[in-house]
Amino acid sequence: MLSLQTRLFFIATLVLVISWLVGDLVSSTAGWLTAVICLGVLLAYQLWHASKLSKLLLTPKHGEIPRAMGIWGEIYYRLHKLTRAWRDQVIEVEQQHQRFIQAIQASPNGVVMLNEEDQMEWCNAFAGAHFGLNARRDAMQRITHILRKPAFVQYILRQNYRDPIRLTNMGLFEEYTLDVQIFPYGDKQKLILSQDVSQIEKTDAMRRDFVANVSHELKTPLTVLAGFLETVQELELSPEDRDRYLELMSIQTGRMKTIVDDLLTLAKLEGNPEPPISQAIPMAKLLEKLKLDAEGLSQGQHQITLTNRTDKNILGDEAEMYSAFSNLVFNAVRYTPEGGKIDVVWENTDHGAEFSVTDTGPGIAEEHIPRLTERFYRIDRSRSRETGGTGLGMAIVKHVINRHQGELKIQSVLGEGSRFSLILTKSRLSSDKNLNEKLN
Ligand SMILES: Nc1ncnc2c1ncn2[C@@H]1O[C@H](COP(=O)(O)OP(=O)(O)OP(=O)(O)O)[C@@H](O)[C@H]1O
Numbered sequence: 001m002l003s004l005q006t007r008l009f010f011i012a013t014l015v016l017v018i019s020w021l022v023g024d025l026v027s028s029t030a031g032w033l034t035a036v037i038c039l040g041v042l043l044a045y046q047l048w049h050a051s052k053l054s055k056l057l058l059t060p061k062h063g064e065i066p067r068a069m070g071i072w073g074e075i076y077y078r079l080h081k082l083t084r085a086w087r088d089q090v091i092e093v094e095q096q097h098q099r100f101i102q103a104i105q106a107s108p109n110g111v112v113m114l115n116e117e118d119q120m121e122w123c124n125a126f127a128g129a130h131f132g133l134n135a136r137r138d139a140m141q142r143i144t145h146i147l148r149k150p151a152f153v154q155y156i157l158r159q160n161y162r163d164p165i166r167l168t169n170m171g172l173f174e175e176y177t178l179d180v181q182i183f184p185y186g187d188k189q190k191l192i193l194s195q196d197v198s199q200i201e202k203t204d205a206m207r208r209d210f211v212a213n214v215s216h217e218l219k220t221p222l223t224v225l226a227g228f229l230e231t232v233q234e235l236e237l238s239p240e241d242r243d244r245y246l247e248l249m250s251i252q253t254g255r256m257k258t259i260v261d262d263l264l265t266l267a268k269l270e271g272n273p274e275p276p277i278s279q280a281i282p283m284a285k286l287l288e289k290l291k292l293d294a295e296g297l298s299q300g301q302h303q304i305t306l307t308n309r310t311d312k313n314i315l316g317d318e319a320e321m322y323s324a325f326s327n328l329v330f331n332a333v334r335y336t337p338e339g340g341k342i343d344v345v346w347e348n349t350d351h352g353a354e355f356s357v358t359d360t361g362p363g364i365a366e367e368h369i370p371r372l373t374e375r376f377y378r379i380d381r382s383r384s385r386e387t388g389g390t391g392l393g394m395a396i397v398k399h400v401i402n403r404h405q406g407e408l409k410i411q412s413v414l415g416e417g418s419r420f421s422l423i424l425t426k427s428r429l430s431s432d433k434n435l436n437e438k439l440n
């Protein structure tokens with residue numbers, strides 16, 4: 001393709017040659033006239049396209065190329081190519097920007113961008129939720145005007161952002177505990193990152209409570225034991241008194257052992273993988289044993305009935321299931337006064353099977369029910385201690401049933417009695433009596 005200069009040179013030469021020929025063949029005046037007319041036509045053509053180009057540049061229409069011959073056709077074509085390349089570049093930058101924004105939005109942390117005046121330029125959705133900010137409404141507002149928490153204001157003014165700060169009671173709709181850190185970047189701009197540590201904080205609090213509870217529970221029998229030891233060592237005791245003290249000491253060590261055993265059971269339940277579904281628990285045998293053990297504990301003080309209405313067996317861990325069932329039955333025996341009735345039922349439901357223990361005991365006030373499965377939670381501490389309870393039983397029941405994908409239900413009416421039930425779904429049940437033989 002010819003260059004623009006070559007084309008211009010070619011046109012000028014053509015006008016010159018034509019004018020010279022006309023001048024030579026007709027007259028010199030005709031030659032000059034031809035040159036003036038040709039140049040005039042050329043000039044008008046150039047001016048017309050120049051004005052067209054000027055209009056086009058002022059109000060560009062995407063994708064539209066004016067048609068023209070020669071140099072102007074070439075100019076329009078090149079301009080069109082250039083704008084298309086720019087447009088593609090703009091689209092690519094825009095897409096990159098969108099991807100970047102989406103990536104920051106997908107991050108589980110809050111991100112706030114501040115300019116050199118500490119005004120908010122942008123924030124992601126998590127930052128919105130964490131700090132109660134609105135990316136549009138609060139844009140270009142000074143951050144200390146919209147986030148007025150004194151600890152945060154001090155932190156931002158301190159200009160030392162090496163460590164994060166922890167802010168509690170944050171958020172509008174949810175209560176967050178946040179770790180917040182500022183990262184300066186660019187030219188005096190700042191990035192605020194927030195991380196939701198509510199769950200970690202809760203777990204920490206639970207751990208602290210747990211350690212305090214364990215220490216407290218072990219401290220009581222230990223103090224009693226130390227007192228008895230001192231008495232036995234320092235006083236001249238008759239053999240009968242000595243035996244009595246030794247027996248009381250053995251009760252306290254037994255109590256400590258129960259606590260430690262229950263804690264170990266819980267730790268094992270938490271740490272072990274879920275029981276496999278390859279083992280069927282022979283329910284008829286297990287229920288018979290349960291009834292005998294309950295009668296042993298009751299010593300004839302209660303009327304205990306066992307109703308087995310289904311031949312379904314549970315697929316899971318026998319020792320775990322027994323400890324869950326026995327805690328429910330033993331609780332009923334322990335907390336139901338003499339002469340009370342305890343009914344143990346194993347039956348089918350629409351979606352599986354249910355093990356229930358119903359007693360005519362004192363019942364449980366509504367506010368205690370959701371807390372029964374907390375470790376060491378006892379309604380009446382002194383009474384529970386009298387009966388040897390540590391308050392870990394229901395926590396174990398809850399863990400066991402969760403590990404078998406089942407559900408624990410507690411219904412109770414104060415003064416009338418309680419019903420504790422464990423519901424198992426079909427996936428954890430089998431009615432095939434010979435399953436174990438088949439699997440082994
Ligand atoms: N059938 C029931 N009737 C009335 N209160 C009950 C009954 N079962 C449980 N509770 C209350 O729930 C509390 C928690 O029971 P949980 O089995 O967890 O602990 P515990 O029986 O005191 O001790 P542990 O089972 O660890 O030996 C008991 O202390 C008791 O106050």
Ligand SMILES: [Mg+2]
Pocket residue numbers: 327330331389391393394
């Ligand atoms: Mg118990």
